[in-house]
Amino acid sequence: MKTRRVTAGVASVLALSLGAAACGGGGKDDDGNGGNAKKDAALTSIVNASDKKGGTVTYQHSDVPDSLDPGNSYYGWVMNFSRLYGRTLTTFKPAAGKEGLEVVPDLAESLGKPSPDAKTWTYKLRKGVKFEDGTPVTSKDVKYAIERSNFAPEALSNGPTYFKAFLEGGDKYKGPYKDKSPEGIKSIETPDDHTIVFHLNQPFADFDYLATFSQTAPVPRAKDDGAKYVQHIVSSGPYKFQSYQEGRSATLVRNPEWDPKTDPIRKALPDKVEIKFKVNPVTVDNNLLSDKITADAAGTGVQPQTQPKVLSGKLAKQTDISYAGATQYLALNVHVKPFDNIHCRKAVQYAIDKQSVVDAMGGAPKGDVATTLLPPTVNGYTKFDTYATPGNKGDVDKAKDELKQCGKPNGFTTNLTARSDRPAEVAAATAIQNALKKVGIQAEIKQFPSGKYFSNFAGVPSYVHKHKLGMMSMAWGADWPTGYGFLDQIVNGAAIKPSGGNNLMELDDPKINKALKEGIANTDEAERTKTWGEIDKMVMDTATVVPLVYRKNLLFRPESAANVTVTQAYLGMYDYVLMSSAK
Incomplete structure (x- = not known):
């Protein structure tokens, strides 16, 4: 899903990866406020638990x-x-x-x-x-x-x-x-x-x-x-x-x-x-920091400009850094030249400085460098790095060698999409653009609104082809908590559709399609889980996906927000069914 879920089978892993943080009960915190308002408290408990009826919960979205x-x-x-x-x-x-x-x-x-x-x-x-x-x-x-x-x-x-x-x-x-x-x-x-x-x-x-x-x-x-x-x-x-x-x-x-x-x-x-x-x-x-609203509906965390304000001082106790069970990646469309050539795709794989992308998005609080499509918290994840570079900072020599093999020794021009209302994604695209320049690849950033990103632009093959959108920013979380629920809609050829699509690469590999179909039909859970890691490797071998960041959310909860808890079922955002107002 456009940034969605993690896995029930890794609940114990999640508890460890989230630091098993601040799971205290009710009572008062150091400032005398009600509830268990401590840093990361909402990862494992309900903050400011209340049965009070009434009031208004207010959300805003960019x-x-x-x-x-x-x-x-x-x-x-x-x-x-x-x-x-x-x-x-x-x-x-x-x-x-x-x-x-x-x-x-x-x-x-x-x-x-x-x-x-x-x-x-x-x-x-x-x-x-x-x-x-x-x-x-x-x-x-x-x-x-x-x-x-x-x-x-x-x-x-x-x-x-x-x-x-x-x-x-x-x-x-x-x-x-x-x-x-x-x-x-x-x-x-x-x-x-x-x-x-x-x-x-x-x-x-x-x-x-x-x-x-x-x-x-x-x-x-x-x-x-x-x-x-x-x-x-x-x-x-x-x-x-x-x-x-x-x-x-x-x-x-x-x-x-x-x-x-x-x-x-x-x-x-x-x-x-x-x-x-x-x-x-x-x-x-x-508006969150001044307690004018209850939550940011997007649930992806505060912007990089806001991070310093909430990570230090008294506001830190109102933050929750949750794993989103999602991967930020770059989709290379196989029907937009020169990405119909695998060596041109590999050139991009080696050219990108992934550490600079993480830094542009806000650094460690916003995620870790990704080397696989499946994030570590999703069932089936296997640690590997098909296109490893020193310090995850890119490898100019390998990138230039791939450019020679694809017949573009001096590089090429292409378009790179990002969602205009997501400053962190635009910043990531700028970091990618700068890294690609070093090997002669000139990428022009095209910005689109997130609300219509898939229905009108990146998810519409005819629009992508016509406007030569070779590289597209993408973030994805599992549709449901298994490796299949993560992979199917973004790498299966059957998921390509006229609009609203999520297989932005338009990847239609018979071996991958077959492995997905056979995997979900397998009633042996261990074998099924193994299959998802194998498919991840198959996708990376096509070089159509550039994993960038295993996403984290730096969430902020105002003091007036009651019954606040992070739900890993919905990409590490707050659970909106539970949320209420203490005002």
Whole structure:
């Protein structure tokens, strides 16, 4: 996902890598403030725990979401945020530390019941769950939500398409906007209003993770109008939209039809949730420090300019440095010359000074030099470095040798993308640009807004080819906590699509595609885990991905923020289901 998840299988590793920090209980800190406000406290505990109802939680974001429609989003922060108004079949437990990686039933009564061959999965929905207009939520609403989100790229192109890939007949079904038959896709059965059955085309042991996707949040067919649905989303959660101004703001208020008896995981403490978009990222930081807002919705941490303010003095106790379970990398598109030549790609691999990239992004608090696509906290990670350079500072001689082999001894010109509202990413792109100049590669930086980065620009092959976007900035976290959940949508040829794509390299290697398919079908967990590390090496051998940084988030929590804890299920940001206001 556009920066998303880590692995349940490495919960113990996470506890160590996060320093097992500050796991004290309640009480008062040195300044007499309530809660356990210590540095890194939110990594393993709930800071400023409270049962107080009321108040307003306020978020700001430096750009716009790809969409707040749960069925049309691929950003991790939206999937975290959308749990306030959309209930999914399963979800990640709102809890501190490793408990937050546990998948628990949400709209469903229990986790899925698989057939012996793991090709059929059955869920029973809780009774008594209603939409905001008082109509009951049924299994048909969940089925329809999956159909619209996975099978209608002409209207909803931002989200993943796992259901389309793994449901029987998924390659033939045209989606609900073209196929008007009432039965929809036959491989999702709804024998009654509270039962939904999925028939898959191959074994899929990770299906309960797939059921956590916001795409399983129910949508009433009669209220859906495709891409316009975001203007009037029908809530199944504790909050509903009071207002929505596209590109500007949204306000959520209590949903009177939400019944806490049917929802064991949400306390829904705030009366109101507000979010504003297109706020300068440094302004967002300043508003956090002055306690004017509750959290930065993006969840990626403060900007480099803000770091000195929060890492020293009294403010340090309000920070949490979390591993994001994500890798920042450079995608080299194989259909944009000269990157159709592997030696030109290898020249970039050796030319880049990765340490300068880390420094540009904010140094150690923002991450470590990356040498693999899989980050160390994801199941299947294997330590290796295919394109090692001294001190991770690049190797000019090797880069120039590769340039000779690709027929460009004097270098070449290309374009390098970055998201305009992410200063750290722009700074990283500048560091890459400077390193490439040393070997004769001239890269012009093209900036695009993050909200449309994938739907209109970097994720649209026709646009990429036409505008010669040879090198594209990318950050990725696991769609769910396994190596497959990290790799599939960014290296599988089947993930290439007309818009909203994440395989920015347009890598379509038959051996890699086959290894992914066979790996997820393997019921031997140890062998399956081994496969993900092997695929990582295969990808690096293609030289299409330049790993840059294993991402960390330097998060800041204002004193008025209550029930604050980091969730590794959503890329090391704060858990928005738990968060409330102490004001």
